[in-house]
Amino acid sequence: KAGVTQTPRYLIKTRGQQVTLSCSPISGHRSVSWYQQTPGQGLQFLFEYFSETQRNKGNFPGRFSGRQFSNSRSEMNVSTLELGDSALYLCASTQGSEGGYTFGSGTRLTVV
Amino acid sequence: GQQVMQIPQYQHVQEGEDFTTYCNSSTTLSNIQWYKQRPGGHPVFLIQLVKSGEVKKQKRLTFQFGEAKKNSSLHITATQTTDVGTYFCAARSGAGSYQLTFGKGTKLSVIP
Numbered sequence: 001k002a003g004v005t006q007t008p009r010y011l012i013k014t015r016g017q018q019v020t021l022s023c024s025p026i027s028g029h030r031s032v033s034w035y036q037q038t039p040g041q042g043l044q045f046l047f048e049y050f051s052e053t054q055r056n057k058g059n060f061p062g063r064f065s066g067r068q069f070s071n072s073r074s075e076m077n078v079s080t081l082e083l084g085d086s087a088l089y090l091c092a093s094t095q096g097s098e099g100g101y102t103f104g105s106g107t108r109l110t111v112v
Numbered sequence: 113g114q115q116v117m118q119i120p121q122y123q124h125v126q127e128g129e130d131f132t133t134y135c136n137s138s139t140t141l142s143n144i145q146w147y148k149q150r151p152g153g154h155p156v157f158l159i160q161l162v163k164s165g166e167v168k169k170q171k172r173l174t175f176q177f178g179e180a181k182k183n184s185s186l187h188i189t190a191t192q193t194t195d196v197g198t199y200f201c202a203a204r205s206g207a208g209s210y211q212l213t214f215g216k217g218t219k220l221s222v223i224p
Contacts, residue, residue, distance in 0.1 A: 031210050043155070043200065043214040056211040090154060094210070100145055100157030101212065 002026065004104035006091050012110045018079040021107045025072050025093030032074040033101065034066060037088040046089075049074055081111045116141075116203050118215030126223050131188040133218035135201035142204055144177060144184045145212070150197040158186075191222050 005024040013019050025032050033056075034046040045058035049068035066076040072093075078085055088108050092101040117136045125131050135144065143162040147155035159168055161177035161184060168175045174187045188195055198217040204210070 033210065033212070035214075042216045043202075045211055045213065048210045050210065056209070058211075092155075098143070098160075098162075100147075100160055101155075102157065103147075103154040105154050 004091055004093050004102050006089075006104035006107050008107060009105065010108045010110075012112060013081050015081055015083060015111055017081050018077060019081060019109060020075055020077045021089055021091075021109075023074045023076075023091030023093075023104060025074070025091070026095075026102055029093035029095050029102070030072050031094050031096075032068055032072060033092045033094075034074070034076050035090045035092065036060075037090055037106070038086075043090070046076065078109075083111050085109065086111045116144075116201055116213055116215040118201055118218055120218055121216060122219050122221070124221045124223060125191050127193060128190050131191050131195070131220055133186050133199050133201075133220075135184045135186075135215050137182050137203060140181050141184075142181075142209075145202045146175060146184075146186055147200045147202060147214075148197050149200065149217070153197075155200060188220075191220070193222050193224055196220060196222050 007022045031050045033048040036044045046060055047054055047066050048056040052068045063079045068074045088106045090103050090106045092103045094101045119134050143160055145160045146158040148158055149155045159175050164181050165179045166177040172189045176185045198219045200217045201215045202212045
């Protein structure tokens with residue numbers, strides 16, 4: 001079966017701009033989570049969606065937002081980009097509350 | 113929030129030597145997961161441990177969950193160059209929670 005698909009793979013944006021990243025989970029997986037990965041902070045949880053509802057949110061400013069559609073696809077948006085937002089953004093899906101997560105290849109965002 | 117501490121941060125081993133990474137929490141964990149991330153790649157789910165004192169093996173990899181469910185370890189016997197990568201432990205914020213908290217990871221380098 002197809003894995004978790006994230007688009008785009010790479011993105012370069014200018015400070016102050018906004019960006020939207022997309023994630024298509026594995027078919028049948030209704031929970032989609034987003035993580036930010038940086039060399040200094042490691043993998044940090046952004047938020048998790050299930051059936052179009054945000055159930056958990058990490059400790060990130062309100063500039064980071066997301067949503068999930070009825071087909072379980074998810075998007076995350078970052079507004080007013082800052083240099084520190086440069087990171088690998090990873091999406092992961094899972095079938096239930098137990099068991100492992102399947103990660104996508106990520107979107108590498110560079111803010112200049 | 114829940115935190116998991118992982119040591120060491122880096123480990124350089126000669127090919128054929130053994131490798132161990134440790135994960136510790138100040139609180140009791142409902143379960144713990146382990147992931148491997150190859151250089152330039154994304155985290156890949158390896159295993160989940162749920163029971164106190166649980167030991168699971170995958171070929172040369174041995175995973176343990178402590179009796180008090182506050183610590184875990186991953187041991188690789190006779191490392192190979194294909195073992196190179198960063199190994200992360202991750203714990204759910206609570207039983208049934210969809211939020212994963214990751215350790216900082218242990219970056220393994222294998223010298224051929």
